[in-house]
Each structure stands twice: as structure tokens, then as C-alpha cells.
Amino acid sequence: xxxxxxxxxxxxxxxxxxxxxxxxxLESILAVPDQLSxxxxxxxxxxxxxxxxMIPKAVGWVLTCCLGIYIGLSSPEGTITTTDEELFLxxxxxxxxxxxMDGEDTE
Amino acid sequence: xxxKRAEYISDEQLMIRTGDGDRTAYKMLVDRHLRVFLGFAAxxxxxxxxxxxxxQEAFFRVWxxxxxxxxxxxxxxxxxxxxxxxxxxVDVKRKSKPAIELNEAFEVISEExxxxxxxxxxxxxxxxxxxxxxxxxxxxxxxxLCYFQxxxxxQAADILQITTSAIESLLxxxxxxxxxxxxxxxxxxxxxxx
Numbered sequence: 001x002x003x004x005x006x007x008x009x010x011x012x013x014x015x016x017x018x019x020x021x022x023x024x025x026l027e028s029i030l031a032v033p034d035q036l037s038x039x040x041x042x043x044x045x046x047x048x049x050x051x052x053x054m055i056p057k058a059v060g061w062v063l064t065c066c067l068g069i070y071i072g073l074s075s076p077e078g079t080i081t082t083t084d085e086e087l088f089l090x091x092x093x094x095x096x097x098x099x100x101m102d103g104e105d106t107e
Numbered sequence: 108x109x110x111k112r113a114e115y116i117s118d119e120q121l122m123i124r125t126g127d128g129d130r131t132a133y134k135m136l137v138d139r140h141l142r143v144f145l146g147f148a149a150x151x152x153x154x155x156x157x158x159x160x161x162x163q164e165a166f167f168r169v170w171x172x173x174x175x176x177x178x179x180x181x182x183x184x185x186x187x188x189x190x191x192x193x194x195x196x197v198d199v200k201r202k203s204k205p206a207i208e209l210n211e212a213f214e215v216i217s218e219e220x221x222x223x224x225x226x227x228x229x230x231x232x233x234x235x236x237x238x239x240x241x242x243x244x245x246x247x248x249x250x251x252l253c254y255f256q257x258x259x260x261x262q263a264a265d266i267l268q269i270t271t272s273a274i275e276s277l278l279x280x281x282x283x284x285x286x287x288x289x290x291x292x293x294x295x296x297x298x299x300x301x
Binding site for chain 1: 126128130133134137141142145146149150155159162163166167170171173174228229231232234235236239254255282285286289
């Protein structure tokens with residue numbers, strides 16, 4: 001058998017076995033995701049994906065901590081806030097009133 | 108990324124998206140590869156119906172295990188998928204008992220026997236299918252990958268996990284064996300018709 005003849009055989013075999021899939025078969029292949037759930041391999045086989053997901057979270061937490069520390073340091077210790085001042089005045093007024101009442105009783 | 112720009116998305120990227128549950132990516136993989144791999148499975152097992160079962164199982168594996176696709180290992184999707192289909196086909200082939208009727212497998216209508224010069228394509232295909240059935244497993248897979256799937260020796264060697272020189276050797280031996288078997292078939296034909 002010549003090389004050309006042999007190649008003709010191979011070509012004929014190739015074209016005969018290269019048939020397009022039927023519509024029904026194609027649909028059954030496309031329906032695979034409806035029939036089967038996926039195996040989760042995020043932590044075991046794809047650690048880089050896990051890392052990718054963690055980066056935004058880690059950055060968020062670090063920024064929140066920095067903000068907390070900044071706010072904490074920016075308010076000076078010992079300053080009296082408006083609310084503290086009001087409470088202090090209220091206590092003072094009560095003290096004065098009670099002293100006045102004590103004075104009335106003794107008279 | 109827009110999936111409409113299909114030509115810019117590699118199979119490996121589609122596999123990663125499939126792993127994330129993206130059905131469009133899965134559909135694109137099916138559209139790209141079903142026909143080629145169905146042909147491959149049909150050539151290895153010699154039966155279209157069995158080849159369809161193999162492809163069903165192979166795409167089950169694509170969908171189920173896509174989340175485990177390791178981008179870092181640098182394996183081409185097609186190389187991996189050829190290995191999956193090849194292993195499934197070889198398993199099916201080993202389990203199946205009698206050789207299937209080739210006329211049935213390739214829908215060859217029984218025609219009157221003719222000499223080589225006037226054989227139809229279907230009859231030539233049937234002869235090659237018969238010869239392929241008799242080849243050793245590895246020679247058959249190597250011949251199928253290189254001659255019928257159009258792969259280079261390098262990729263075929265990667266799929267079979269052997270060296271390029273080993274695949275070349277398999278091809279030379281396979282081709283020789285096929286030519287010899289075809290010659291024997293011809294002699295048998297001449298004896299029967301004399």
C-alpha cells in the first residue's frame with residue numbers, strides 16, 4: 001500500500017468518525033449543572049483564592065483599627081465635655097439648695 | 108469581564124469561572140470541546156453510544172471538580188481533559204467484552220465487497236476501524252491523538268505522560284502495524300473472492 005493510499009484511509013476514517021453531536025445529547029450535557037452540585041475546593045485546593053478573598057477583609061479591619069486608635073488619641077485626657085459640665089453644675093445647685101434648707105431649719 | 112468576548116477568554120479562565128458556578132462559562136467549554144472530544148472517545152472505544160456516555164461523565168467531572176482547578180500548575184485545559192477522556196475510554200474499553208459490530212458503530216451500510224481502488228469512504232473507514240481495534244492500547248491512543256485529533260507530538264506526549272521520542276516510536280510502530288494489518292485484510296479478501 002502506498003503512503004498516499006494509506007493517508008486516504010486515515011482521512012476517510014477521520015471524517016466518518018467526526019460527526020457532530022445530536023441536539024438531544026448536547027442538551028443533556030448542558031443540563032449537567034442542574035443535576036450536580038459542585039465540590040467546594042476553595043480552602044483545600046485553591047488557597048490563593050482564599051487569600052484573594054481575605055485581603056479586602058483584612059484591609060478593612062486594619063483601617064477600622066487605625067481609625068479607632070486615631071480617634072482615641074485625638075481626644076485629650078481630662079477635658080470636661082459639655083454633659084459632664086452640666087452634671088457638675090446640677091450637683092452644685094443641689095448642694096446649695098440643701099445648705100439653704102438646713103439654714104432655714106436651724107433658724 | 109464580558110463573556111460575549113469569547114475569543115479572549117482562555118479555556119483555563121473558563122474553567123476557573125466554571126468553578127465559581129458560572130454556567131455560561133461551562134456552556135462555552137461544552138461548545139468549544141464537545142465535538143472534538145466526542146470524536147476522540149469514539150475512536151478510542153470504537154462505539155458512538157459508549158463515547159457519548161464517556162463524554163457525559165467527563166463533563167460531569169468538569170462541572171463537579173472545576174472548583175479544584177489549580178491555576179498554578181500551568182496545565183492546559185485540553186491536556187487535562189484529554190487525559191480524563193482517555194482514561195475513561197480505556198476503562199470502558201477494558202470492561203466491554205466482545206468487539207462491537209463495526210457496521211453498526213459507524214453506520215456503515217453493508218455494501219458489496221470491492222477491491223481497494225473503488226472502496227467508498229465508509230468502507231475505508233470501516234477497514235481502519237477494524238485495524239484500530241487490533242492495535243495495542245497505547246499505539247492506538249497515540250495514533251488517534253496525532254493523526255485524527257491533529258495534535259503535535261509534544262502535546263500528545265504530555266497527555267500520555269511520556270517523552271516525545273517515545274511518542275514518535277509509538278507512531279512509527281502503530282503505522283507499520285496498521286499497514287501490515289490492512290495488507291493482511293486485503294490478502295484475505297483476495298483469497299475469499301478468487
